Amino acid sequence: MNESSPILNISIFGVFVIATLVVVIRASRNTKTAADYLAAGRAFTGPQNGIAIAGDYLSAASFLGIAGAIALNGYDGFLYSIGFLVAWLVALLLVAELLRNTGKYTMGDVLSFRMRQRPVRAAAATSTMAVSFFYLLAQMAGAGGLVALLLGITGTGGQALVIAVVGALMIAYVLIGGMKGTTWVQIIKAVLLIAGAGIMTVWVLAKYGFNLSSLLGAAVDAAPKAGEKLLGPGLQYGATGTSKLDFLSLALALVLGTAGLPHILMRFYTVPTAKEARRSVVWAIWLIGIFYLFTLVLGYGAGALVGPDKINAAPGKANSAAPLLALELGGPILLGLIAAVAFATILAVVAGLTITASASFAHDIYANIIKKGQEEDKDSEVKVARITAIVIGLVSIGGGIIANGQNIAFLVALAFAVAASANLPTILYSLFWKRFNTSGALWSIYGGLIVTITLIVLSPAVSGKPTSMFKNADFDLFPLSNPGIVSIPVAFLLGYVGTILSKDKADPAKQAEMEVRSLTGAGAEKAIAH
Amino acid sequence: MSTVDHTPSESAPDAQKWADVQASDDFAELKHRLRKFVFPVSGLFLAWYLLYVLLADYAHGFMSTKVFGNINVGLIFGLLQFVSTFVITTLYVRHANKNLDPLAEKLRNEIEGDGK
Numbered sequence: 001m002n003e004s005s006p007i008l009n010i011s012i013f014g015v016f017v018i019a020t021l022v023v024v025i026r027a028s029r030n031t032k033t034a035a036d037y038l039a040a041g042r043a044f045t046g047p048q049n050g051i052a053i054a055g056d057y058l059s060a061a062s063f064l065g066i067a068g069a070i071a072l073n074g075y076d077g078f079l080y081s082i083g084f085l086v087a088w089l090v091a092l093l094l095v096a097e098l099l100r101n102t103g104k105y106t107m108g109d110v111l112s113f114r115m116r117q118r119p120v121r122a123a124a125a126t127s128t129m130a131v132s133f134f135y136l137l138a139q140m141a142g143a144g145g146l147v148a149l150l151l152g153i154t155g156t157g158g159q160a161l162v163i164a165v166v167g168a169l170m171i172a173y174v175l176i177g178g179m180k181g182t183t184w185v186q187i188i189k190a191v192l193l194i195a196g197a198g199i200m201t202v203w204v205l206a207k208y209g210f211n212l213s214s215l216l217g218a219a220v221d222a223a224p225k226a227g228e229k230l231l232g233p234g235l236q237y238g239a240t241g242t243s244k245l246d247f248l249s250l251a252l253a254l255v256l257g258t259a260g261l262p263h264i265l266m267r268f269y270t271v272p273t274a275k276e277a278r279r280s281v282v283w284a285i286w287l288i289g290i291f292y293l294f295t296l297v298l299g300y301g302a303g304a305l306v307g308p309d310k311i312n313a314a315p316g317k318a319n320s321a322a323p324l325l326a327l328e329l330g331g332p333i334l335l336g337l338i339a340a341v342a343f344a345t346i347l348a349v350v351a352g353l354t355i356t357a358s359a360s361f362a363h364d365i366y367a368n369i370i371k372k373g374q375e376e377d378k379d380s381e382v383k384v385a386r387i388t389a390i391v392i393g394l395v396s397i398g399g400g401i402i403a404n405g406q407n408i409a410f411l412v413a414l415a416f417a418v419a420a421s422a423n424l425p426t427i428l429y430s431l432f433w434k435r436f437n438t439s440g441a442l443w444s445i446y447g448g449l450i451v452t453i454t455l456i457v458l459s460p461a462v463s464g465k466p467t468s469m470f471k472n473a474d475f476d477l478f479p480l481s482n483p484g485i486v487s488i489p490v491a492f493l494l495g496y497v498g499t500i501l502s503k504d505k506a507d508p509a510k511q512a513e514m515e516v517r518s519l520t521g522a523g524a525e526k527a528i529a530h
Numbered sequence: 531m532s533t534v535d536h537t538p539s540e541s542a543p544d545a546q547k548w549a550d551v552q553a554s555d556d557f558a559e560l561k562h563r564l565r566k567f568v569f570p571v572s573g574l575f576l577a578w579y580l581l582y583v584l585l586a587d588y589a590h591g592f593m594s595t596k597v598f599g600n601i602n603v604g605l606i607f608g609l610l611q612f613v614s615t616f617v618i619t620t621l622y623v624r625h626a627n628k629n630l631d632p633l634a635e636k637l638r639n640e641i642e643g644d645g646k
Contacts, residue, residue, distance in 0.1 A: 075586075075593075075604055075608075078605075078608055079583070082579075082582070082608055082611045083583075085611070085612065085615055088615070089572070089615060089618055089619070090572065092622060093568040093571060093572050093622060094568060094572060212600075212601065213599030213600045213601055214599075214600075216599075216601070216605075217600045220600070228594075231594065231600060231602055231604075231605070232593050232602060232604055233590055233593050233594075238590055244587050244588065247583075247587055248583060248584070248587055251583040251587075255576070255579055278623065278626060281619075282619055285615065285616070286619075289612050289615060289616060508549075509545040509548065512545070512548040512549045513545065513548040515552055516548050516551045516552050516557065516637075516641070517548075519557070519561060519634060520551075520557075520560070520634045520635075520637040520638045521634060521638050522551075522637065522641040523641070
């Protein structure tokens, strides 16, 4: 990385921070009510929100992680992106519009709609905060590694400082801009990220006469160890029967987890109608799909032009594939741009997660459980959301510093597994199963959460392996690092059994209201005109 | 204020109205049109995704078969997952615009118009 210039990288990132802060401050002028702060006044258009969803979804793990995985492990890296994309069909067909029509600010609104409010909201808030926290930790921990790579800061103290700066900026965005400001940050970041990846993709393809086959051939030639295996599946996951099963388990969590990620679900409330929610998912699917096609080219391009030896030798290893490719193609300036985009990515995703977790606390726990609905939509709800955002920000800074250097892929996998196990079954049952009741909802949320976390704690990701979190302890009773293949069916089953065994009946009046509202949009929250 | 958690608008229809709409033929038709599309299509794309994952996981030889140049079966199947996702998205939007939205709007107007 001799040509890399940390000062240039920081300057370009500084420009991004200042530009987005200006946008956030301008956007915050009209933020007055809870609906403004927590749902951006429901005034974004479908395309705007679709771009913001892409911004929320395409985390640094997607960009740097997948490009790097393809560069080193070839086809197996590509498998990730397919799961991440196909997952959006679940959101489009089964969740987005119905959720927009029935909810207000949080996932808890929908899950508790026809149930007993307080227990179900508490459960929904617990799982929202669990998913957001794991995801947050992964992003913050990733920031440390990224800093080492891009700014040449290798000391833990320096990295901790940068994590703190990232956290402080994120708190500022969320406090000042609320959902509206955060959404604009997502939009700006998504445009930069997709444009940057697009330019690099065309650049790489141009070097190979726009012939994908010759690019693949060059990647094979540059990787004598992997050779032809780079083009087929199996290099990363194909080693043993257990690793194959682990991959199957991961694939399930990816495809079913997306539509249960609270920070994604919350984005559907920022548009005025269900039709706009549908348009946003359509925009998101196209943007995310095209972006993952770019990463395929970038990954093999990095393999071909930079080479696996150089990538493995760089700080950050696989994560450095895309930045090194930028350096190779466009020199320090392109590297600086891509580095700034990668930082922006972490910042924006972290801000989105923070506002989601703080909204869930303020709306589900404070306004509806502690104050029993009396404080809903009052200024105090916004105030509580702001205070919570600061607390979550500080906790994630601390957590990020502690988790720095940990295996972040497993934190992301954990977030998806919890979302797929605790959230998705409960969402689908409450939208589509008439008989589903409070007890079923509690069984599937808490059951899914407990099973997932228990299996993770007992997995080789946490103990017993050289790559584990606790290398010296050994309590890996469950062989897979990804619990989805067990936890998802178990959570569906628990939701069913909990419903059947319970004496309390589903509330038919509330069920009628929810079903009619979810399908027709009658009585749905309207946009706020300023 | 028993409805404080759910009902935002001042023109909230009462419980009887929701039950009546739920029992109406129009609503049954809307529900049928939604479910007859989203349930089978969800089953289909999940099965196709699972088939792809299983092939990539357990049929390395087949997936590595070259079709032309360095393009193998696995890459083509992977790209077909993108294509099927884009196609299903487009088909659903067409179905929703044509068959779901007009009926949903009619019912919504009936419900909300009634409350005012």
